[in-house]
Amino acid sequence: MVARVRGARRFVAGGTDLVVKAKDGKLAPATWIDVAQIRELRGISETRGSVVIGAATPYTEIIESKVVRRVLPALVEACAEIGSVQIRNMGTLGGNLANASPAADGVVPLVAYDAEVVIQRGARKRVIPAVDIATGPGRSCLGQDELITEIRLAKRRRNIAAFLKLGPRASMAIAKVSLALVADLRRGRLSDVRIALGAVAPTVIRATHAEAILEGNILSHDVIARARVAIAESDAIPITDFRSTAAYRRAMCAVLLGRALRVNSDDVGRSGHNPLR
């Protein structure tokens, strides 16, 4: 059906970024194909080992989903930070991924959760890690007529999950720095650590240096201090633009990492709460 649309064409799922770009004259003319109402692309399902989110599921539905709240709390926190109520009623994770903004709030937790993105073109399917969808600011690996159909997130035993963001104001803010952290903390020792950073590189990235320092180690002041230095100095590669400065962004990567560990370890320490039960 898509092939019957002549000339340049582009999928739209929510349009909260695309409409703004189009009004700004930043998009080449194309026929837009609205996929937001396709039933197969919407909804959230749970299997024994994973949660599958339809690419055109609006953020509001994700935020309100019991399954997502239980299994993927950092994703809920991130989606709740996106735009305004109106934006969250329209915007989708599929759109957020395809838009390939380095500051995409929805993508940061997906990267931390090792999400896999299912991309379809006609009958052909391929599965790409969320971290690899964007190839640069506003550029993605999606080819002609390729459509993101769903996002798969494996359920894993992790009791730490956080999404933290610094924006220029209390709401409706584009991130200056954002960070998602998921890990498992047992008897003071961290494992399965995944950290994703937004707005400090050309795409959303994994903070692999900081992860390596934390992985398998006791959560001591020294380890945290070293991880903070690593995330700011080795992982983040921010720029200075009118939204923030490189120096501030670097420093804030460390602050957010410390904060994510602090809040979560306190929680675990207090209640032994495990989001996976």
Add this chain to the structure above:
Amino acid sequence: MATDEVTEGASWIGRSVKRADGRDKLTGRAKYVDDYAPAGCLHGATVRSAKPHARIKRIDGRAACRVDGVEAVLTASNIPGTNRMPLIINDYPFLADGVVRFVGEAVALVVAETPEAARRAAALVRVDYEDLPGVFDARDALKPGAPRVFGEDNVFKKFRVRRGDVEKAFAEADVVVEAEFETPYQAQAYIETQGMLAEVEADGTVFVAGSMQCPFYVHDAVAAALGVGQNRVRIVQRPTGGGFGGKEDVPSIVAVHAALAAHVTGRPVKFVYTREEDFLAMSKRHPAFARVKYGARRDGTITACEVNYILDAGAYATLSPAVLFRGTVHAVGPYRIPNVAVDTFAVATNKVPPGAFRGFGQPQITFAQESLIDELAARLGIDPFELREKNALRLGDETATGQVLRESCGFGEALAVARRESGWAEKQKRGAQRRDAETQREEASVIAPSRLGVLALNPVAGAGAGAGADAGAGADAGAGADAEAGAGRRVARGIGVSANYYGVGLGAAGKYIDRAGAHVQVQKDGTVLVAVGNTEIGQGARSSLCQIAAEALGAPFEAVHLLDIDTTRVPDSGPTVASRTTLMSGNAILDAARPIRETLVKVAADVLRVAPGAVMVDAHGYRAASGGEALTFQRVASEAYGRRLPVATQGWTVAAPTSFDENGRGDAYVVYAFSVNVAEVEVDLETFETRVVEVTSVHDIGRVVNPGDAEGQVEGGVVQGMGYALCEEVVLDGAAVKNGNFTGYILPTMADSPAIRVRFVEAPYSAGPFGAKGLAETPIVGPAPAIANAIRDAVGVMARRLPITPERLAEMVWEKKREKKIGRKTEDR
């Protein structure tokens, strides 16, 4: 007042009546300019300069004309009259003729059947330029040999104020403080972008209606540009979605574009700007630089103030001379200072021309001088509130220009109310205790060296999870104390005060246009029509003016209808600016109502069979002083018509005399409003984000006509002032606006807004309507310095630049730590 008992509930003044225009605006029934689409209406788009300074070699509109639906492409050569906006210096062309001086300047117009076609075609108009050297910093523009934007020296206007002997005073002062400050472009960010609709009526009258503050400026501009008599031009203000000064002068440009296109094509033409276009080319608050110096005696008496104040006025003069005047008069702050030297400059650069924005040249300089007052207080070891109280202007004192405050000075009371209501004393004490504790702690702590530059110098960055060496240690909750603020955040609270005064009306800089007219007409059925020349731009003028008319006539508020502002109804009443509408249009209404009321009193006396002197008038109608049933206004009006008496009048008022000589001596404004703001902030000690927790905003505006609307005005001003303090900044990349939309330009949201406590002090002004002065602008002047001073209280650094973003605050704090560290190392050696 003794009569209060008798007239309790009988006056319309001081009542929070519902906004006359509230329902229509709330339900969407109000029709803004873009809601009008007369048959055959064309749509305009503007071709704008991509160059900051260049000679136009050629404009080629052929490709644009070939676009389907395009009716005309117009340039400066199509303007039949004068191609200069009539204002103060008259240098701003409606369409560039020969030279462009900023990125975004209007070069040509395209009119087409649809807005889309017009925009598409506008992009196809080819303009060949020859680049000229540009200048983008006002300080550079003042240097000899700088590229010339205006005149011989790039100075649009300069003022000076001289009082006493500053050199001697500084030499004799016990303490002298001095600092430089910088403030950015701020956008008015009105919700409705600029828009105008013009048509030429059958009799040749040019009719322009749209979004504006100052219909008479538009009237002057359209008549001049088309070269037609002012009696053949009619301007009507449509409901206007905000102005804040941004709809003062530049709507004249939009109106002339629409009128010119209507004149050429013979069809109605509408121009409605996109937000980006509005940001790019419309007016803003002037970026400014200020160097301020205060001298004082050890006891806190301020003896001298020196100010050097530069406004970056952009490519054309617009209102800059008047903006500069206001900044000049208020430059030293609301204090009794015997020795003053103020030098101010409005300087041309190749950037978008700023113009009017609420506060009009005062917020910039007040941020600077009020920040420095806190520095002075710190150096003297005097409480910042006490220092202000000690030096505050009181009745009988002279301002910096030598104006004696003869009446209506509620400043002292405003200071007292603000101090009490904000809980200053207690909160300030806690802060001082915390600072003492902090100093001891800092001296004891050693900052571990690290290979991570800035992080090492940020004491929290090197600290571990939830166990920073000094995290929340010994802190008590509440203002002035470090506290855990949830989610592991560590914050410092601070409290700050600022004081300002505000000259109501146009003052000596605009005295020749400071007049206003009104037409009041009582109908047979007892309803009332009122026409004035000042506009409703969201500030609540409709309600206040209807209340004044109702009070003056003894008519029910609901019976009074204020007509849409139309230049054919009353003579040129000056602009709707400078917090002058209540005062000027209010007085004009009083002038018009006086003879009508006299007539109605005589009629009532006749009906009641009492002498006219024995008739009492209040909100319930007309009655005999001796008692008995009141005659309704409706009844009296009807009786007046039955007697064929005139009950329609033109009123007129002129502002009291003002003066300002070449040394800045004179009665600069007719009267002053006074404001005191106290802000409490919470600064996150890791991210350096500032949250304004609470603002107490106290104002002496004379008699308050409508307390509800007045409170709303203050709340809006506080939030706008907070935006100026913390996040709002139009960023230019050399010449062009970089963040010209609401994604990039950061306005505060409701989620950022503090709790706001508004209080009024009413020191009546004898020449104001029922004692009123003016309110609209003063609420935005004080919040930024109060917030800056609160941040200083929280983290110990004085911001010299707005907005105080987390990035800038972090840099300042880190820099201070670096200095301390270097200082310690030096001591170690």
